[in-house]
Structures are given as C-alpha cells and as structure tokens.
Amino acid sequence: MKQLTVISGKGGTGKTSITAALSILSGKAVIADCDVDAADLHLLLEPEVRDSGDFSGGKIARIDQSKCSRCGLCVRVCRFDAIEDFTVDSVSCEGCGFCFHVCPEGAIVMESTISGRWHVSGTRAGTMAHARLGIAEENSGKLVTLVRRKAVNCAEDEGAVSVITDGPPGIGCPVIASITGADLLLAVTEPTVSGIHDLERVVGVAGHFHIPVLVCINKCDINPYNAGLIEQFCDERGLAVVGKIPYDPEVTRAMIERKSVVEHDCGAVTAEVRLMWDKIRPMLQE
Ligand code: SF4
Numbered sequence: 001m002k003q004l005t006v007i008s009g010k011g012g013t014g015k016t017s018i019t020a021a022l023s024i025l026s027g028k029a030v031i032a033d034c035d036v037d038a039a040d041l042h043l044l045l046e047p048e049v050r051d052s053g054d055f056s057g058g059k060i061a062r063i064d065q066s067k068c069s070r071c072g073l074c075v076r077v078c079r080f081d082a083i084e085d086f087t088v089d090s091v092s093c094e095g096c097g098f099c100f101h102v103c104p105e106g107a108i109v110m111e112s113t114i115s116g117r118w119h120v121s122g123t124r125a126g127t128m129a130h131a132r133l134g135i136a137e138e139n140s141g142k143l144v145t146l147v148r149r150k151a152v153n154c155a156e157d158e159g160a161v162s163v164i165t166d167g168p169p170g171i172g173c174p175v176i177a178s179i180t181g182a183d184l185l186l187a188v189t190e191p192t193v194s195g196i197h198d199l200e201r202v203v204g205v206a207g208h209f210h211i212p213v214l215v216c217i218n219k220c221d222i223n224p225y226n227a228g229l230i231e232q233f234c235d236e237r238g239l240a241v242v243g244k245i246p247y248d249p250e251v252t253r254a255m256i257e258r259k260s261v262v263e264h265d266c267g268a269v270t271a272e273v274r275l276m277w278d279k280i281r282p283m284l285q286e
C-alpha cells in the first residue's frame with residue numbers, strides 16, 4: 001500500500017478539491033483528512049460516520065485545593081501566568097508541567113484534555129479517516145498522526161492499494177506529521193509570488209525527509225509569467241509538474257453542489273485533473 005499526501009505551502013490553493021477528485025478517480029483508496037484546522041473534505045465527500053473516539057491533545061494542570069498550602073510557588077514559576085488565586089486557568093495553561101514538579105505538597109495533577117474527536121466514515125470515494133477539533137483547540141502533529149494511523153489501519157483491513165491524504169497547509173509540525181512515511185507528495189501551488197515562495201518551502205521540507213515531490217499548478221492561467229517561474233523552479237530541481245489546471249468558475253459551482261471536479265463537468269479542469277491522475281497512478285502502484 002502506498003501513501004500519497006497532497007500538500008501546499010498555504011491554504012486556499014485548491015488542495016482539498018484536488019484531493020477529493022483524486023480520491024474519486026482512485027476508487028479504491030482510503031482517504032485521510034489531515035487538514036483538521038480547516039477540514040473541508042467532508043463537505044465534498046459527505047461521510048457517514050462508522051466509528052468515532054475522543055482525541056486528547058495534551059494535559060493541563062489542576063490544583064487539588066484540599067492539599068494546597070498556598071505557598072505560591074506554582075504562581076511564581078508559571079511562565080504563562082496561568083495560575084490565579086491558586087486556580088489554574090485552563091485556557092492559559094500550556095501543560096508544561098513545571099508547577100506539577102515544583103509543588104511541595106503534591107497538590108497539582110496533570111489531567112488529559114479532550115481536544116477533539118476522530119472519525120472513520122464511509123464516503124462515495126471510499127473509507128475516510130478525519131477529525132474535528134474542539135473550539136479554540138490547536139491542530140497538532142499528534143492528531144494528524146492519529147488520523148493517518150486510522151486511515152492506514154483501514155487500508156490494511158480493506159486491502160486498499162493506497163492512502164490519499166489531504167495534508168495541512170504550511171510547513172509546521174502537522175505538515176511534517178502528514179508527510180512522514182509518505183511515499184509520494186503532490187504539492188499544489190498557484191502562480192502568485194507567495195505561491196512560488198510557499199512551494200520552495202514545502203519542497204525544502206520534503207527534501208529533508210527524502211520524499212519525492214510532484215507539482216500541480218492550480219489556476220495556472222491567471223498569471224502565465226509566474227506559472228513559468230514555477231516551471232523553471234521545478235525544472236532546476238528535477239521536479240515533475242504533473243498538472244497545470246486552468247482557472248474556471250465552474251469549479252466553485254461544483255463545490256456548491258458538493259461534487260468534485262471529476263463528478264461535475266468543469267471542462268478543461270476536469271480533463272487536466274484526469275490527466276494528472278493518469279500520471280500519478282502508476283507511481284502509487286510501483
Ligand atoms: S505550589 Fe502547590 S502548595 Fe504551593 S500554592 Fe501551588 S499548588 Fe499550592
């Protein structure tokens with residue numbers, strides 16, 4: 001089983017639309033939505049939840065008032081000013097555990113927090129692992145790793161040939177968690193100045209982990225000059241540009257109808273995404 005992760009240097013490049021389309025074209029992949037901060041794949045694939053569970057992203061401190069001698073040591077050591085009136089503010093507490101270790105009375109306990117829920121669902125594109133973060137919770141590599149592990153387990157159970165992952169945008173910890181162990185990356189970019197810069201960054205991260213990268217230029221015709229610069233960049237680094245997808249407002253209409261661009265006639269966009277899949281598919285079968 002091979003793992004393809006779709007990434008982009010920032011949000012809004014069309015990464016999720018492309019992931020949905022590739023998943024539909026695959027027909028026999030398991031899907032992992034690891035863009036948990038802005039999980040949109042479920043809007044397109046309309047999952048029916050089959051299994052769920054809590055996700056604990058970390059711990060926060062709690063003071064057992066019956067043991068606290070009010071010495072004030074924890075208040076002084078907390079660098080996040082999270083303790084006031086010998087009570088921990090759960091929003092400010094970063095769970096560093098410093099107060100827990102210094103408390104002379106053993107009055108501080110570190111408690112797991114429920115940060116969100118993971119789900120395994122059935123969709124028309126195949127089984128999908130995804131997650132929903134609680135309000136004000138931050139995405140973490142831990143949650144991404146959990147979603148990917150659920151997807152891989154499902155793929156093994158089903159004998160699926162590939163896992164297609166919608167990665168988080170950027171180059172931070174969740175992105176690293178979404179690409180570690182992947183066999184192939186598809187970097188989706190747009191022909192803007194920031195798009196070129198973001199592509200350079202994600203290619204740099206992928207290079208660090210020695211994962212092959214393919215490139216897709218979305219809305220390639222909105223700025224042919226910048227599209228040319230991206231192709232030049234890819235050429236210099238030996239990266240294959242497997243997709244050059246034009247801009248078409250029909251894509252938005254497809255999304256409103258909750259369809260991927262290969263389930264709605266988006267003209268050249270649909271054709272180009274199919275062509276791109278034809279180039280990617282053999283690499284997931286090698
Ligand atoms: S360090 Fe322990 S005993 Fe001292 S104020 Fe904090 S919780 Fe109470």
Ligand code: SF4
Binds near residue numbers: 081083088
């Ligand atoms: S765990 Fe760290 S951040 Fe939280 S209250 Fe204790 S010292 Fe402050």
